[in-house]
Structure formats: structure tokens, C-alpha cells
Amino acid sequence: MDDLINLFEKQSVSVYEKAKREIIACNEITNRYGLTLTETEAAELAYMRREALKASGRTEFSGGVLPKLIYALCDSPYIDKQNYQTVLADLQDAFYACKSDLSDACTDDEIIEFTVKIFNGEAQGSVDYTVEAALDELRRYAQKGKELKIQKEGAKAW
Amino acid sequence: MVEHMPIPNLPEKSGFSAQEKRCLGEKLMRLVKKQTERYNGVDSTSISEEKLRELAESMLYTLSAAAGENEKGIKSLLNADLEVMLNQGQNILNKKRVILKSKWNTLKVCMPKIENAYYIGTLENISVFFENYDIYYGAHLIPCSIDYPLMRPVLEQLLGISYIEEYIRALCIESAFVNRFEKNRAIGLYNRLFADYTETPANLCEPLFTNALALAVLQKSKTETETLAITESDIKSLYGIFENKTEKEIAAVLEKSAAALCAVFGAENEKENYFIESARSLSVRIYTAVKYNNLNNIFV
Numbered sequence: 001m002d003d004l005i006n007l008f009e010k011q012s013v014s015v016y017e018k019a020k021r022e023i024i025a026c027n028e029i030t031n032r033y034g035l036t037l038t039e040t041e042a043a044e045l046a047y048m049r050r051e052a053l054k055a056s057g058r059t060e061f062s063g064g065v066l067p068k069l070i071y072a073l074c075d076s077p078y079i080d081k082q083n084y085q086t087v088l089a090d091l092q093d094a095f096y097a098c099k100s101d102l103s104d105a106c107t108d109d110e111i112i113e114f115t116v117k118i119f120n121g122e123a124q125g126s127v128d129y130t131v132e133a134a135l136d137e138l139r140r141y142a143q144k145g146k147e148l149k150i151q152k153e154g155a156k157a158w
Numbered sequence: 159m160v161e162h163m164p165i166p167n168l169p170e171k172s173g174f175s176a177q178e179k180r181c182l183g184e185k186l187m188r189l190v191k192k193q194t195e196r197y198n199g200v201d202s203t204s205i206s207e208e209k210l211r212e213l214a215e216s217m218l219y220t221l222s223a224a225a226g227e228n229e230k231g232i233k234s235l236l237n238a239d240l241e242v243m244l245n246q247g248q249n250i251l252n253k254k255r256v257i258l259k260s261k262w263n264t265l266k267v268c269m270p271k272i273e274n275a276y277y278i279g280t281l282e283n284i285s286v287f288f289e290n291y292d293i294y295y296g297a298h299l300i301p302c303s304i305d306y307p308l309m310r311p312v313l314e315q316l317l318g319i320s321y322i323e324e325y326i327r328a329l330c331i332e333s334a335f336v337n338r339f340e341k342n343r344a345i346g347l348y349n350r351l352f353a354d355y356t357e358t359p360a361n362l363c364e365p366l367f368t369n370a371l372a373l374a375v376l377q378k379s380k381t382e383t384e385t386l387a388i389t390e391s392d393i394k395s396l397y398g399i400f401e402n403k404t405e406k407e408i409a410a411v412l413e414k415s416a417a418a419l420c421a422v423f424g425a426e427n428e429k430e431n432y433f434i435e436s437a438r439s440l441s442v443r444i445y446t447a448v449k450y451n452n453l454n455n456i457f458v
Contacts, residue, residue: 061195
């Protein structure tokens with residue numbers, strides 16, 4: 001099975017290209033908010049995506065979660081041309097770390113929703129604050145979900 | 159850039175050429191990607207490496223189930239539509255589950271009326287397997303705990319429902335043997351061996367089989383064998399039979415006696431093989447016991 005994982009890493013070059021293309025395609029929408037990514041910036045983000053996946057022990061066959069993150073953040077009052085790429089890179093890292101930390105207990109959309117809400121709200125654009133607070137809230141949310149599930153199963157058995 | 163998947167579970171002598179392995183690897187990889195997308199649904203774009211490994215193992219196990227029913231065997235994977243084969247494999251596993259559950263239900267009714275917590279607990283626990291067995295994403299897993307030890311342990315390499323199938327098969331054979339003997343005689347033997355047989359994680363069939371086998375070696379009658387009683391005089395006779403014999407010669411004596419025992423008790427074919435193999439594996443212990451003069455640790 002380790003051969004399988006190595007193999008998927010080898011084939012990740014084509015996924016990298018796909019990720020880059022998907023990121024560039026987002027410019028069509030984010031242009032309206034004065035935000036665009038150059039080819040180089042998109043390439044760097046795609047590369048960082050690969051590194052973030054490796055660091056968090058995950059694999060992805062599609063282009064990645066960045067397009068979702070981009071669309072969720074593009075109207076944020078705390079993002080501008082200067083910090084756009086950096087914020088995306090940091091929140092992308094945090095996203096995959098979160099997925100692993102929570103053992104996939106939360107969906108992509110849930111993580112993005114919590115992250116963006118905190119980033120635009122109490123964090124006031126601070127990525128560090130966002131990452132810590134979002135993870136705490138998501139853990140509580142996941143735990144609540146688990147308890148509800150156990151309750152439901154218990155009621156069903158009864 | 160190479161996009162193929164080395165096939166981790168392919169037997170060494172599969173007969174695949176390097177080119178065939180490569181082609182098969184590419185097909186398998188495409189299928190794993192599809193399985194991952196199905197598993198994740200819309201919830202996630204990524205998957206942990208651990209989960210990916212599990213999905214791949216499950217997929218390979220299911221494909222092997224389908225290949226097993228094809229005359230070409232594992233070679234059928236080369237030209238087949240793997241998605242179709244995966245569905246076929248899932249159907250096969252599902253059918254097995256239904257058949258096995260029925261066997262398990264029968265076993266619960268016919269199980270020996272002997273209060274052993276591990277036997278009873280494990281039999282009940284197998285219900286968890288049927289509830290939780292995931293033929294789609296965890297076909298290779300055994301989602302229940304099996305604490306009761308068999309006289310002949312199931313091979314560790316067996317996966318998923320194959321393991322449970324073999325376990326239930328063996329448990330049925332052993333339980334039928336235990337049921338041959340009066341409950342009090344069996345309990346008498348357990349009490350000589352264990353401080354508390356009700357709470358000991360020990361196999362219930364082995365002590366009865368071992369003593370019955372000894373009586374068969376001594377060519378005792380069916381009635382005498384059913385008593386399970388071995389006297390000091392019997393032990394002396396057994397020494398007389400086993401001493402100066404090699405391990406192989408002891409095994410031959412035991413196998414012949416096991417076959418005779420099975421004939422007396424009407425255990426045929428797979429049941430007979432089970433007990434003959436069990437008898438063979440006793441030869442090492444007997445050989446050593448004869449050397450150190452403690453046969454009465456084996457035949458109680």
C-alpha cells in the first residue's frame with residue numbers, strides 16, 4: 001500500500017497543473033473585487049497546496065479546495081491586493097491541517113464557513129487568530145455532532 | 159511521469175508480465191480515484207492517506223472476490239471493466255453475508271449448552287460484524303471482536319468476510335463435536351483442566367477431542383470413548399504406543415485414529431479433515447511429553 005501512496009504522489013504533477021488552472025479561473029469572479037492572481041502566484045499556491053497536503057498526510061485527486069476558499073473570501077473587507085496570496089496560502093495550510101486534526105469529522109464547506117466567519121468577524125483579518133479560534137469552534141461543533149449521533153442511535157435502539 | 163499503480167496484493171506467481179502489471183496498475187488507480195470520489199461525495203476534496211489505503215485495500219479485496227469466481231481467476235482483471243467487476247464482487251460479498259448470517263443463526267440455536275463467557279460473548283459479537291460490515295468501503299475489515307480461540311486458529315491473512323466465514327465454519331464443526339458428549343462429562347473434564355471453565359478464554363473442543371483421540375488410539379469402543387475417561391492404565395498403554403516413535407510416526411498414528419474417531423461419530427469430508435489436521439498438530443506435544451514423561455498433562 002505504500003507503493004500506492006508513492007504512486008499518487010508521482011501522479012500529482014498533473015493534479016498540480018489542474019489546481020493552477022482552477023485557481024486562475026477564479027480571477028473571472030474575483031476581478032470584480034479588485035483581486036487577481038498572476039500565473040506565478042497561482043503556481044506558487046498550487047505548489048503550496050501540494051506541500052500542505054503532504055504535511056497533513058492527505059491526498060487530493062482534484063484541483064483542491066482553493067477555489068472554494070477564494071470564492072468565500074473574495075468579498076472580505078480584510079483582504080486586498082497586497083495580502084491576497086498570503087492569506088490564501090495560510091488559510092489553505094490551516095484548512096488541510098484542520099481536516100486531519102478533526103479526522104474528517106467536518107465537511108470542507110463547514111470548515112470554510114467557520115473559518116471565513118471568524119476571519120471576517122472577531123479575528124478582524126488576523127490569520128493566526130482565525131486558525132486557532134476556528135479549530136476550537138470546529139472541535140466543539142464536531143463533538144456536538146458526535147453526541148447528537150450517539151443520542152439518535154440510542155433512541156433508535158430503544 | 160508514470161501514472162500506474164504497483165499491485166500490492168498480487169501473488170508472486172500471478173503470471174503477469176511487466177507490461178500487464180503496468181496496465182492493470184493504471185486501471186486500478188482510476189478505479190481507486192472513483193471510489194474515493196464516491197466515498198467523499200460532496201463533503202470533501204481530499205482524503206487522508208490512511209483512509210485512501212483502506213479504500214484501496216477494500217477495493218482489491220472485493221475485486222479478488224469477483225476474480226475468484228471467474229475461470230480465468232486473477233487474470234480476468236486484465237481485460238475486464240473493473241467497475242463492473244467491483245459491482246460483481248460487492249454482490250458476491252453481500253450474498254456471502256446473507257448465507258453466513260443464516261449459518262450463524264443456526265449455530266446460536268445448536269451451540270453447546272456450556273456456560274463459557276468467551277464462547278457466548280464471541281458468538282453474540284458476530285452480530286456486530288453483520289451490522290457493521292461495509293462491502294463498499296471496508297470489505298477487507300472485520301468490524302467485531304473475536305475473543306474465543308478455535309482449536310485450529312483461522313489464518314491471520316484472511317480478510318473481511320473470508321475470515322468470519324472460516325471462523326464460523328470451524329466453530330460449527332467444533333460445536334457439533336462438543337455436542338456429541340454428555341454435558342456433565344465435558345464439564346468434568348473442563349473442571350480438571352481449568353480453575354473456572356466458565357471464565358477461561360480456552361477452546362472447549364480441544365480437551366474433549368484430545369481425550370477422545372487418545373481413546374481412539376487405544377481402540378476403545380464408542381461407548382468408552384464417549385466417557386472421555388482416561389485411566390492411569392490407559393496412560394501407560396499410550397506410552398507404550400508412542401515411545402520410540404519419531405514425531406512423524408506419532409502424527410501418522412494420530413491421523414489414523416482421528417479418521418477412525420470421525421467414522422465412529424459420523425464426521426465426514428471437511429469435518430474429518432479438520433480433525434485429522436488437529437490430530438497432526440498434536441504430534442509435537444505428544445512427542446515432547448513422551449520424552450519428558452508427562453503425557454498426563456495432555457490426556458487428562
